[in-house]
Amino acid sequence: MTGPPEAPGRTPVPSDPGEELRYQAVARLDPLQPGGLERLAAVLADPSWRVRMAVVERLLSHPDPAPVLPVLFQALTSAAGAGTRNAAALALARVGAAAVPALLERLGPGPSEVRTTAAEILGGIRDRGAARALSGLLADADANLRAAAVEALGKIGGPEAAQALLGALDSGDEPLRLGALDALERLRIAPPAARLAELSRVRALRRPAFRLLGLSDEPEALRILAGGVADPSRSCREAALIAVAQLAARRSPADLAPLAAGVRDAALGEPSLPAWAEEAVRSEDRRVAEGAVRVLAWLGDPSRAPAVAEAAEDEDLRPAVLEALRDLGPGTGPALAGTLPRLSPGARVTALAALARLGDASVLPDLLAMAAGEDEALRGAAVEALGRLGDLRAVPALAALLDHPDAGASGPAAAALAALASRGRATRAEVLARCRPVPEGRLPAAQLRLLGQVGDAADLPTFHRALRDPRPATRVAAAQALEALAARRIGEACPPALLDALDDSVPAVRAAAAEAIGTLGQAARRPGGTGLPEEAARELAATLHDEEPAVRAAAALALGRCGRFEHVGALAELAGAAGAPPEVASAAVRALAEMGRAEPAVLERAARHPDPEVVKEAVAAAAAAPGGAAGELLLDAASHPRWDVRRAAARAIAARGDPALAAAARRLLEAEEDPMVAEALADAVRVLERRPA
Amino acid sequence: MGPVEFRLLRDLIHEHCGIYFRDELRYLMERRLGPRLKVHGLADFDAYHRFLRYDAQRRAELDSAVEALTTNETYFYREPHQLRAFASEILPMLAEARQRERKLRIWSAGCSSGEEAYTIAILVKDSGLFEGWDVNVYGSDIARRVLAAARSGAYGGHAFRAPEAAAMKRWFRPEGAKWVVDDAVRALVSFGHLNLLDEGMMGLVGRMDVVFCRNVMIYFDIPARKRVVRMFRDKLADGGFLLLGHSESLLNVTADFQLVHLRNDLVYRKPRPTP
Numbered sequence: 001m002t003g004p005p006e007a008p009g010r011t012p013v014p015s016d017p018g019e020e021l022r023y024q025a026v027a028r029l030d031p032l033q034p035g036g037l038e039r040l041a042a043v044l045a046d047p048s049w050r051v052r053m054a055v056v057e058r059l060l061s062h063p064d065p066a067p068v069l070p071v072l073f074q075a076l077t078s079a080a081g082a083g084t085r086n087a088a089a090l091a092l093a094r095v096g097a098a099a100v101p102a103l104l105e106r107l108g109p110g111p112s113e114v115r116t117t118a119a120e121i122l123g124g125i126r127d128r129g130a131a132r133a134l135s136g137l138l139a140d141a142d143a144n145l146r147a148a149a150v151e152a153l154g155k156i157g158g159p160e161a162a163q164a165l166l167g168a169l170d171s172g173d174e175p176l177r178l179g180a181l182d183a184l185e186r187l188r189i190a191p192p193a194a195r196l197a198e199l200s201r202v203r204a205l206r207r208p209a210f211r212l213l214g215l216s217d218e219p220e221a222l223r224i225l226a227g228g229v230a231d232p233s234r235s236c237r238e239a240a241l242i243a244v245a246q247l248a249a250r251r252s253p254a255d256l257a258p259l260a261a262g263v264r265d266a267a268l269g270e271p272s273l274p275a276w277a278e279e280a281v282r283s284e285d286r287r288v289a290e291g292a293v294r295v296l297a298w299l300g301d302p303s304r305a306p307a308v309a310e311a312a313e314d315e316d317l318r319p320a321v322l323e324a325l326r327d328l329g330p331g332t333g334p335a336l337a338g339t340l341p342r343l344s345p346g347a348r349v350t351a352l353a354a355l356a357r358l359g360d361a362s363v364l365p366d367l368l369a370m371a372a373g374e375d376e377a378l379r380g381a382a383v384e385a386l387g388r389l390g391d392l393r394a395v396p397a398l399a400a401l402l403d404h405p406d407a408g409a410s411g412p413a414a415a416a417l418a419a420l421a422s423r424g425r426a427t428r429a430e431v432l433a434r435c436r437p438v439p440e441g442r443l444p445a446a447q448l449r450l451l452g453q454v455g456d457a458a459d460l461p462t463f464h465r466a467l468r469d470p471r472p473a474t475r476v477a478a479a480q481a482l483e484a485l486a487a488r489r490i491g492e493a494c495p496p497a498l499l500d501a502l503d504d505s506v507p508a509v510r511a512a513a514a515e516a517i518g519t520l521g522q523a524a525r526r527p528g529g530t531g532l533p534e535e536a537a538r539e540l541a542a543t544l545h546d547e548e549p550a551v552r553a554a555a556a557l558a559l560g561r562c563g564r565f566e567h568v569g570a571l572a573e574l575a576g577a578a579g580a581p582p583e584v585a586s587a588a589v590r591a592l593a594e595m596g597r598a599e600p601a602v603l604e605r606a607a608r609h610p611d612p613e614v615v616k617e618a619v620a621a622a623a624a625a626p627g628g629a630a631g632e633l634l635l636d637a638a639s640h641p642r643w644d645v646r647r648a649a650a651r652a653i654a655a656r657g658d659p660a661l662a663a664a665a666r667r668l669l670e671a672e673e674d675p676m677v678a679e680a681l682a683d684a685v686r687v688l689e690r691r692p693a
Numbered sequence: 694m695g696p697v698e699f700r701l702l703r704d705l706i707h708e709h710c711g712i713y714f715r716d717e718l719r720y721l722m723e724r725r726l727g728p729r730l731k732v733h734g735l736a737d738f739d740a741y742h743r744f745l746r747y748d749a750q751r752r753a754e755l756d757s758a759v760e761a762l763t764t765n766e767t768y769f770y771r772e773p774h775q776l777r778a779f780a781s782e783i784l785p786m787l788a789e790a791r792q793r794e795r796k797l798r799i800w801s802a803g804c805s806s807g808e809e810a811y812t813i814a815i816l817v818k819d820s821g822l823f824e825g826w827d828v829n830v831y832g833s834d835i836a837r838r839v840l841a842a843a844r845s846g847a848y849g850g851h852a853f854r855a856p857e858a859a860a861m862k863r864w865f866r867p868e869g870a871k872w873v874v875d876d877a878v879r880a881l882v883s884f885g886h887l888n889l890l891d892e893g894m895m896g897l898v899g900r901m902d903v904v905f906c907r908n909v910m911i912y913f914d915i916p917a918r919k920r921v922v923r924m925f926r927d928k929l930a931d932g933g934f935l936l937l938g939h940s941e942s943l944l945n946v947t948a949d950f951q952l953v954h955l956r957n958d959l960v961y962r963k964p965r966p967t968p
C-alpha cells in the first residue's frame with residue numbers, strides 16, 4: 001500500500017492509511033466473545049507491526065491461556081511471514097509457564113525452524129524447567145538450534161544451565177563455544193581462569209574470554225588480563241579493559257596490585273600501550289573508558305593526566321578519574337595546568353579534588369572560588385577537597401560556610417574542618433581558633449557540631465549556653481555537640497541545661513537531648529564511672545511518654561545505652577504495643593536487646609508489627625535470645641512477605657547457629673525465589689550443617 | 694552502598710515518586726546520595742534509609758534525594774541528529790499542519806537546567822516558519838533546583854560544547870562569565886515543576902504538538918513507562934511527535950505510536966484518526 005508521490009525534498013509520511021483504522025478495530029475485539037479468538041488470529045498476519053502488537057495485547061488479555069495457545073502455535077508455524085511468527089513468539093514468551101510444556105514438545109523431532117523458535121521462546125520465558133531439554137540440544141546436528149539453545153540457557157540461568165554452558169566450552173564447535181561464553185557472561189559466571197587462558201588463544205573467542213576474566217577472582221585471571229590490555233587487536237584490548245573496569249568496581253586496590261604490576265610489565269614489552277590506553281579513554285563505551293583510566297593510573301605517567309582528566313567530562317567516570325589522577329602522583333599538577341581551564345566545571349572540580357589529595361597547594365584559589373560559588377554540587381565537591389588538601393589557608397572560607405543557610409554547604413564545610421583538625425595539633429588549633437566564639441557570641445548550628453567533634457572541655461560553657469538559645473536548630477546542635485564530647489569521654493555527667501532540654505517545646509531538641517543523655521550515661525557506665533544520675537534516668541523514663549514518636553524512640557534507645565534495667569517493663573510495653581509507631585517499637589526492641597532483656601514473648605509481639613523495620617529488630621534480637629521460641633520466631637520471619645525481613649531472618653538463623661534449625665532452613669532455601677534471600681539462606685544452611693547436632 | 698541498602702532505598706524512592714533504579718544504576722545512586730549523608734551527619738546508607746522512613750524531615754529529604762538522583766549535566770544541542778530532524782523535517786510539517794491555528798506547543802519533559810528547552814526555542818526561531826505565531830516551549834522537571842537554573846537562563850561556556858551549539862550563541866549575551874539567553878527566546882519558553890508519574894499534575898499540561906522526553910524513561914520501570922507514554926499519547930495532538938533519547942524505544946511499551954523514518958532520524962508519531 002503506497003500513498004501519492006511525495007514532493008521532492010519532503011519527508012515521506014507513513015504510507016498505510018488504513019493502519020490506524022485496523023489498529024483501533026483490533027483494540028475493540030474481545031477474545032472472550034464467540035469467534036473473538038478466531039478474528040484476532042486472522043489479524044495476526046496484518047502487514048503492520050502495530051496492528052500485530054495490538055492483536056498480541058488482546059490475545060494476552062484472555063484470562064485463560066489454554067484457548068489462546070493453539071492460536072499462537074498455529075501462527076508460529078504458519079506461512080504468513082516473519083512478522084506474524086515474531087508476534088506469536090513474543091506473545092508465547094509473555095504467556096510464560098503455561099506455554100512451556102507445548103514448547104518443550106516442539107523441541108523434539110520436527111522442522112528446524114519450529115524447534116529453533118521454540119528454544120528462543122523458552123529462553124524468553126526463563127523457566128528453569130526447560131534447562132535440561134535445552135542442554136540436550138547443544139549436541140544437536142542443527143547449528144541454528146545449537147545457537148538458539150545456548151542463548152536460551154544464557155537467559156534461563158541456574159545450576160543446570162551453567163553446567164551445560166561450561167561443558168559446551170569443550171565442544172569442537174567454535175560458534176557454540178562463542179555462544180557459551182556470551183551466555184556465561186550474561187549469567188556472570190566465570191569459568192576457571194586456566195580455561196579462559198586456553199580459550200583466549202583462539203582468536204574468535206578472545207574477546208568474550210577476556211571479558212569473563214573481569215568476573216573471576218582467581219589470581220591467574222589478573223595475569224592473563226595484564227597481557228590482554230596489550231593485545232595487538234583493538235577490540236581485544238577493549239574487551240580486556242572492560243574486564244579491568246569490572247574488577248576495579250568490586251576488588252580493592254590491594255587485590256588488583258598484581259594486575260597493576262602486570263600491566264606495567266606489559267608496557268615494557270609493548271611501547272604503544274600507553275598511547276592505546278589514552279585513545280581508549282575517549283571510547284564511547286564507558287566501561288572501556290573506565291578500564292583505560294585505571295590502566296593509565298597504573299602506568300604512572302603524569303604526562304597522561306590531561307587525557308585522564310578529560311574523561312571526567314563523563315560524570316560517571318569521575319570517581320575513577322579522581323582515583324587515577326591521585327595515583328599518578330605529584331607530577332600531575334603541572335601536567336594539568338593547561339588542561340584545567342578547558343574542562344567543564346564538574347570535570348574541573350574532580351581534577352582539583354585529586355590534586356588536593358596530592359597536597360598540591362596550587363589548587364587552593366580555584367577550590368576557594370568554587371566553594372564560594374552557587375552551584376551546590378560543585379561547592380560540595382570543592383569543600384570536601386579543601387578538607388583533604390589540609391591547607392590552613394582554607395579555614396577562613398570554610399568557617400564562613402558554617403553559617404550558610406543551605407545545609408548542603410554548612411554540613412560539608414563542618415566535615416572539611418573536622419578533617420583538617422584531625423591532621424594534627426597545629427591544624428586543630430587553627431580550626432578551633434577560628435571556630436570558637438567570642439564571649440557571648442552566638443554560633444550557627446554547624447559550628448556547634450564541629451566544636452563537639454574537635455573541641456574539648458573548654459567548650460562546655462558554650463554548649464550549655466547554646467542549649468538556651470532562642471533558635472531551635474542551635475539548641476539541637478548544642479545537644480548533639482555534648483553528645484559528641486561524651487562519646488569522646490569529655491564532659492560532666494549530665495548538665496542541668498540538658499535535662500531541661502527534655503522539656504523543650506521543640507521535639508527535635510527533646511530528641512537530641514535524650515540521645516545526648518543516653519551517650520553520657522553510656523560513658524558513665526565505664527569502670528570507675530558513677531553511672532547516670534538518678535534524676536537524669538527518671539527524666540529519661542518520663543520522656544518515654546512524650547507525645548512525639550521520635551522523642552520516645554530517642555528516650556528508649558538512651559535507656560538501653562545507659563543500662564537502666566529498672567525500665568525494662570516500660571520498654572517491653574513500647575516494643576510490643578499493637579499500633580506502636582514503628583520508630584518507637586524498633587527503638588524499644590533494640591534497647592532491650594542491648595540490655596540483654598529481650599524476652600521471647602515481647603519479641604513475638606514485635607515480630608507481628610506491620611512495619612518491617614520493627615520485625616527486623618525483633619529478628620536481630622531473637623538471634624541471641626534463649627529458648628526454642630526464638631528459633632520458631634526466626635523460621636516464621638523467614639517466610640515473611642518482605643524480602644528484607646526474610647533475609648534478616650536468614651542471617652539471624654545463621655548467627656544463632658542452632659543445628660536444630662538446619663532442616664527447616666534448607667526447606668526454606670529450596671522454596672526461596674529471591675536471590676538475595678536465597679544467598680543468605682544458603683549461608684545459614686552452610687553454617688548450620690557444619691555444626692554438630 | 695551495599696546491595697541491601699540499595700534495594701531498600703530504591704524501593705522507598707519508587708514508592709515516593711515512581712522513579713525506579715535498575716540494578717546497574719547502584720553506582721549512580723551511591724554517588725548521588727553520598728553527599729546527603731554529609732548534609733545530615735549520617736554514618737552510612739543504613740542510617741539514611743531509617744532517616745528517610747522516620748525522621749520528621751523525611752518528606753523534604755525524599756524530595757532532595759529525588760532531585761539529587763535525577764539531575765544530570767546537560768548542554769545545548771544535545772543529540773544533533775534528532776535535533777536536525779526536528780528542525781529540518783518536523784517543524785516544516787507542523788508549520789503546514791497548523792497554519793490555520795498558527796499555534797505551536799512543544800514540551801520538553803525532563804528539561805533539567807533548561808538547555809533542551811532553549812535549544813528547541815532557538816530552532817523554532819531560526820526556522821523562520823513561525824513568526825507571529827503563538828509559540829510556547831514548556832519545560833518541566835521533577836527537580837525544583839534545576840528549574841530555578843533554567844529560569845535564570847544563564848549558562849557557562851561549557852554548556853555550548855556541542856559543535857552545533859556555537860552558532861546558538863547569537864541568541865545569548867555575555868554577562869560576566871556567563872551567557873544569558875536573549876529575551877526574544879526567553880519569551881517563548883516557560884518552566885514548571887512536574888512529576889510525570891503524578892496524574893494529578895497532568896491537568897496543568899495542555900495539548901502538545903511535540904514532546905521531547907529524552908533520557909528520562911531510564912528512571913521508570915515498564916509499568917511506569919507505559920503510564921507515561923499513554924499520558925504523552927493523550928496530550929499529543931493527532932499527528933504530533935514524540936522524541937525519545939537515542940538509546941530508548943517504545944518496544945515492549947506500546948504500539949500506539951507510528952514509527953516514522955525521517956531523513957535524519959527515527960521518531961514516533963501519534964497517528965491521525967482515519968477519515
